[in-house]
Amino acid sequence: MALLRVSNLEVDFDTPEGLVKAVNGMNFEVAEGETLAIVGESGSGKSQMVLSFMGLLAENGHARGEALFHDKDLLKMNPRDLNRIRGKHIAMIFQDPMTSLNPFLTIEKQMAEVVMHHQGLGREEARSHAVEMLRAVRIPDPEERIKQYPHEYSGGMRQRVMIAIGLLCEPELLIADEPSTALDVTVQAQIIELVSELRKQTHMALILITHDLAAVAEIADRIVVMYAGEAVETGSVDDIFYRPQHPYTRGLLASVPRLDRESDDELQAIPGNPPNLLDLPVGCRFRDRCVEAVEQCRQRPPLWVTQDGRSSRCVLPVEGGEILEEPAAVEQTA
Amino acid sequence: MSKPVLRVQDLAVTFSSYTGGLLNRHERQLRAVDGISFDLDPGETLGIVGESGSGKSTLARAILGLVKVSRGRVMWRGEELTGLDEEALRQKRKEIQIVFQDPVASLNPRMTAGDIIAEPLWTFYPNMERLQVEERTRGMMKMVGLLPNQINRYPHEFSGGQCQRIGIARSLVLNPKLLVCDEPVSALDVSIQAQIINLLKDLQKKLGLALIFIAHDLSVVRHISDRVMVMYMGQAMEVAEKASLYRRPLHPYTNALMKSVPVPDPKLAAAARQESWLKGDMPSPYQRPKGCIFHNRCPLRVKRCEADVPALRRLENGDWVACHRAEELDLSIQVPASG
Numbered sequence: 001m002a003l004l005r006v007s008n009l010e011v012d013f014d015t016p017e018g019l020v021k022a023v024n025g026m027n028f029e030v031a032e033g034e035t036l037a038i039v040g041e042s043g044s045g046k047s048q049m050v051l052s053f054m055g056l057l058a059e060n061g062h063a064r065g066e067a068l069f070h071d072k073d074l075l076k077m078n079p080r081d082l083n084r085i086r087g088k089h090i091a092m093i094f095q096d097p098m099t100s101l102n103p104f105l106t107i108e109k110q111m112a113e114v115v116m117h118h119q120g121l122g123r124e125e126a127r128s129h130a131v132e133m134l135r136a137v138r139i140p141d142p143e144e145r146i147k148q149y150p151h152e153y154s155g156g157m158r159q160r161v162m163i164a165i166g167l168l169c170e171p172e173l174l175i176a177d178e179p180s181t182a183l184d185v186t187v188q189a190q191i192i193e194l195v196s197e198l199r200k201q202t203h204m205a206l207i208l209i210t211h212d213l214a215a216v217a218e219i220a221d222r223i224v225v226m227y228a229g230e231a232v233e234t235g236s237v238d239d240i241f242y243r244p245q246h247p248y249t250r251g252l253l254a255s256v257p258r259l260d261r262e263s264d265d266e267l268q269a270i271p272g273n274p275p276n277l278l279d280l281p282v283g284c285r286f287r288d289r290c291v292e293a294v295e296q297c298r299q300r301p302p303l304w305v306t307q308d309g310r311s312s313r314c315v316l317p318v319e320g321g322e323i324l325e326e327p328a329a330v331e332q333t334a
Numbered sequence: 335m336s337k338p339v340l341r342v343q344d345l346a347v348t349f350s351s352y353t354g355g356l357l358n359r360h361e362r363q364l365r366a367v368d369g370i371s372f373d374l375d376p377g378e379t380l381g382i383v384g385e386s387g388s389g390k391s392t393l394a395r396a397i398l399g400l401v402k403v404s405r406g407r408v409m410w411r412g413e414e415l416t417g418l419d420e421e422a423l424r425q426k427r428k429e430i431q432i433v434f435q436d437p438v439a440s441l442n443p444r445m446t447a448g449d450i451i452a453e454p455l456w457t458f459y460p461n462m463e464r465l466q467v468e469e470r471t472r473g474m475m476k477m478v479g480l481l482p483n484q485i486n487r488y489p490h491e492f493s494g495g496q497c498q499r500i501g502i503a504r505s506l507v508l509n510p511k512l513l514v515c516d517e518p519v520s521a522l523d524v525s526i527q528a529q530i531i532n533l534l535k536d537l538q539k540k541l542g543l544a545l546i547f548i549a550h551d552l553s554v555v556r557h558i559s560d561r562v563m564v565m566y567m568g569q570a571m572e573v574a575e576k577a578s579l580y581r582r583p584l585h586p587y588t589n590a591l592m593k594s595v596p597v598p599d600p601k602l603a604a605a606a607r608q609e610s611w612l613k614g615d616m617p618s619p620y621q622r623p624k625g626c627i628f629h630n631r632c633p634l635r636v637k638r639c640e641a642d643v644p645a646l647r648r649l650e651n652g653d654w655v656a657c658h659r660a661e662e663l664d665l666s667i668q669v670p671a672s673g
Contacts, residue, residue: 041523041524042494042523154615154616155386156615157615184385184386184550185385185550185551185594185595185596186385186591186612187385187615188594188596189596189607193607211523211524213524213598214597214598214603215596217596217598217599217600218600218603218604237600238600241598241599251525252524252525253598255524255525255528256524256598257527257528257553257556257557258553258595258597258598259552259556259580259592259597259667260599266532267528267531267557268528269525269526269529269532270525270526270529271529274493
C-alpha cells in the first residue's frame with residue numbers, strides 16, 4: 001500500500017511578471033520503506049512540489065490536486081493537524097546545513113525541542129535520546145559535542161545533525177531535499193551512505209530530491225525524472241540507468257563526467273537552456289533541446305505506461321507500454 | 335620548450351584572527367595557502383582540485399593580487415607581480431582575468447548584459463568609440479554563445495548557464511593571456527556544466543589562453559586540464575600530467591577524491607562504495623596535524639607519516655608528489671572495457 005500518493009498536483013506562483021507554473025500535474029506514489037529519487041535541474045519544480053504538500057509554499061504559491069498520506073489529504077489539512085504530522089510522521093532535511101540550524105542555540109536545545117514537543121518527553125530523557133541519535137549519525141563524542149553551537153561543527157557534521165533531528169521521532173517518511181549538494185564530494189558520499197543505512201535500519205520511506213542522477217544510483221529503488229514542472233520518465237533504478245527511454249534522461253546520463261571510462265575530448269552536453277516557466281512552449285517542453293525532436297513534438301506528447309510501473313512522456317514508444325494519454329491536438333496554433 | 339607565462343614560487347597566504355576577550359586577546363594564524371609552486375606555459379591548462387578549505391580559491395586570488403601574499407613570488411611573463419603598486423597591478427589585469435563561481439551573484443543585477451561585458455573596456459580604454467565598444471561587445475556575446483540581440487537584457491532574464499557565459503565574455507573582452515576560473519561550473523546543473531566546460535575549452539584553443547581551472551571535483555577538471563594539482567589544507571599533495579594522474583594517482587588523497595566521485599551506474603556504484611575509504615572531515619586549520627597533514631585521514635599511513643613531513647618531490651616521470659610511500663603504493667585505477 002502506498003504511504004504517500006500524489007495525484008494531479010499543480011503548483012503555481014503569482015508574480016509581478018505573471019503566473020509561474022512550477023509544477024504541472026504530477027502523479028507518483030511512495031510505498032512504505034521505499035526510496036524514491038526525484039531528479040531534475042534547477043527550475044524543474046522538484047522542490048516546490050514537495051514544499052507544497054508540506055505546507056511550506058511561499059505566500060504567493062498555490063497548490064491544487066491531492067497528496068494523500070495514510071489516505072488523508074495533506075493539501076486540505078488545517079495547520080494544527082499538519083503540525084502533528086510534520087516532524088513526527090514526515091520529517092524533512094534541507095539543502096543548506098549552514099542555514100538550517102539556529103546559530104544562537106546549542107545543538108542540544110535544537111534537538112531536545114523536537115522530542116519534547118512531539119513525544120512529550122522530559123528534558124533529561126530528551127537529552128539522552130538526542131545523544132543516542134547523534135551517535136547513530138556518527139558524531140564522535142556526542143555527550144560533549146551536543147553542548148556546542150552550530151558554528152563549531154563542520155559542514156558535513158551539521159548535515160549529520162540535521163539528519164539526526166529529522167530522525168528523532170522515527171518518522172515514516174523522510175524527505176531529503178538535496179542533502180549533499182552543498183557539501184564536498186568526499187563528504188557527499190558519506191552522507192548519502194549514512195542516510196541509506198539509517199533508512200534500512202528504521203524501515204522508513206525516503207524521498208530524495210537531487211539534480212545529480214549519479215548521486216542516487218546506489219540507493220534509490222525508483223526514480224522520477226522531472227523537466228519543466230512535469231514527470232518525463234519514471235522507472236526502477238535499473239530501468240532509468242540501463243534502459244532510459246526519454247531523450248532527456250539519456251542526455252542527463254551522458255552529461256555526467258565519469259572517471260571510470262577513458263576520457264573523450266568533448267563532454268556531452270544537452271544544448272540550450274530550460275524553458276521559461278512564465279511562457280511554457282506548446283507541445284513537448286523538451287523539444288527545443290532534444291536531439292531527437294520531430295514535427296510531432298509540437299503536440300503534447302503521449303504518456304506511455306507499462307505493467308511494471310514505468311512511464312515516459314514522449315512520442316518515442318516504450319517497449320511493452322501502452323498509451324495512457326493520447327497526444328493532445330495542438331492547443332493553440334503557433 | 336616554451337617559456338612559462340606564469341611562475342608561482344613558494345606562495346603563502348596567512349590570515350590572522352583574534353580570539354578571547356579584551357584582556358587576553360590571542361592572535362591565531364590560519365595558513366590558507368602554504369608554499370605553493372608551479373609553472374604555467376602559454377596555452378596550457380592547470381586544473382586545481384581540493385575540498386572546501388583547501389585554499390584553492392585563496393591561491394587564485396593571490397595570483398591576481400586580490401589578497402595579500404605573506405611569502406613567495408608570482409612572476410608574470412618575467413615580471414614580479416607581488417609587490418607591484420595598485421596602479422601597476424591594475425594594468426596587468428588586462429592580461430590576467432578571473433571568472434567567479436556564482437554566475438548570478440557576480441553580475442550586477444542593475445546593469446544590462448552589454449554594460450557588464452563592456453565595463454572593462456570603459457575602464458581601461460576610456461577613449462574608445464561607443465560604436466567600437468558595442469561592436470566588440472556583440473562580438474564577445476556571439477563568441478560565448480549568447481545572442482547579440484540580448485545585449486539590453488538584465489541578468490535576471492538569463493538562466494544560470496547564460497549568466498556564466500556573460501561572466502566569461504566580460505573576462506575575455508580585454509584579450510587576456512591568462513584566465514583564472516574559480517569553480518566556474520559548481521553552481522550549474524549537470525547538463526549545463528558540460529556546455530560551459532566545452533565552451534572554455536573551445537575559447538582556449540581559439541584564443542591561445544593559459545587557463546587555471548579550479549574545481550572541487552576531479553571528474554570536472556579532467557576534460558579541460560593538461561596538468562592537475564591536488565591541494566589539501568593549503569599545500570600541494572600532487573601535481574601530475576592528466577594522463578598519469580587519472581590512470582595512477584600517486585597520493586592517497588588524490589585516490590580518495592577519485593573514489594568519491596559518484597558513478598551513474600547502480601552496480602558499479604555499489605562496488606565503488608565497498609572501496610570508499612576516506613573517513614571524517616578535514617581537521618580544523620588551526621590544529622594542523624603533525625607530520626603529513628593528511629595522515630589522520632589516510633588509511634595507508636605508517637608510523638613515519640605521523641612524525642615526518644613529506645616534501646613535495648619530483649619523481650622519475652616528472653610528476654610531483656608529497657607522500658613518503660608514493661613509490662611502494664600502487665593506486666592504479668582499473669578502467670573497465672566500455673560496453
